[in-house]
Structure formats: C-alpha cells, structure tokens
Amino acid sequence: MLKIVVCVSGGGTNLQAILDAIDNGIITNTQVMAVVSNNAGAKALDRAKNHNIPGILMSPKAYSDRAAFDQAFTDKMVELNPDLIVLAGFLVKIPEQMVKKFSNRIVNIHPSLIPSFCGVGYYGLKVHEKVLERGAKLTGATVHFVNEGMDEGPIIAQKAVYVEQEDTPEVLQRRVMEEAEWILLPQAIDDIANGRIAVVDGKVRRV
Secondary structure (H helix, E strand, O other): OEEEEEEEOOOOHHHHHHHHHHHOOOOOOEEEEEEEEOOOOOHHHHHHHHOOOOEEEOOHHHOOOHHHHHHHHHHHHHHHOOOEEEEOOOOOOOOHHHHHHOOOOEEEEEOOOOOOOOOOOOOOHHHHHHHHHHOOOEEEEEEEEOOOOOOOOOEEEEEEEEOOOOOOHHHHHHHHHHHHHHHHHHHHHHHHHOOOEEEEOOEEEEO
C-alpha cells in the first residue's frame, strides 16, 4: 500500500481528482494519509475533512524565518514518513533538505508542457496568462519528480491541450485541469503505487 501525503495551497481540485480516483478504483494500492496546506482557508482542508483524512496547516508565516519553516516542514514529513509526497497546487518551494531526504519520492503537477512556461514565477493562473500572451497553440500539463531546481525534475508524464482562439486564462486553466491534470496525476500515482515506473540515471523508465 502506497501511503501518500498531498500538499495543496488552494481549492484542491487535483486533490479531489486523487480522492475520486481512489474511490473509483482508478488509483489502486494507495492511501492518502494526510493533506498539508500552507493556507488555513484552503478548501483542500475541507475536502480532506470530508474524507476523514487529517489536515495539517504548515504556513511559513507561523515561523520566525524561512529556515525555521523549512526545518519544521521537513521534520513533519519525516514524522509522517509517507512513501510519496504529492504536490497538487502547492505554492511553497520545497526545502532542499526535504528534497534530499525524499529523493524520487516527491511528485508535482505543473500546468504546462515543461520546459515551456515553467520555473520561477510560473504558477497557477500566471502560467495560462503567459501561454495566451505568447500566442501558443498548444499547452498542457506535466507530472514530474521534484529535485532541487524549479520544475526541473525527471518527467513522468505529459498531456497536451489545444489553446482555443476565444480562451481567457480562466477558461484555459479549467480545460487544462479537466483534459490533462485530473487525468495525469492519478495515473502517475497509480503507476508508482504498482511499480510501473522507476528513476534510472535521472530519467523516468517504465518497468
């Protein structure tokens, strides 16, 4: 049984996709043991409560400085000791010591086709705004392992989504969620839970 902790900052639609996929048997051999958020008002915490999953608030604002938060966050994850940490719209940079402690055990969903529209400053609605500003015809989502860089870890899976002429950032964001994110992330978790992927020489291999 793969025990996972899901980290979320906002509404938790990707969290809901994971919970629904577990309930519907799309994700197997997996249990969500906790949901962590940096935002006390995150709807994701309500979604966790509705599924009888512990919700944990870990906000950098509650600590004297970022180093103190990074250590406390890492310590909490070590205490929980999940098999996999899933970043599902989590707008907090993962501490370097945590990345090292959980090497190849942290995955992230990013709303673009990495390496396009990713890195520092590219998160949430901002990604879709930039896609439309650049006039891109194709976007999508990427699930990847997390390393010390920003959106630079080994790619697990990607799914393309067409950009329509009349799209607004909000409309495009919703389509990317529905057509890519909510499909890719559950699939990736199920693949990991059932031993279908591994990281070899810094690249993801299907086994």
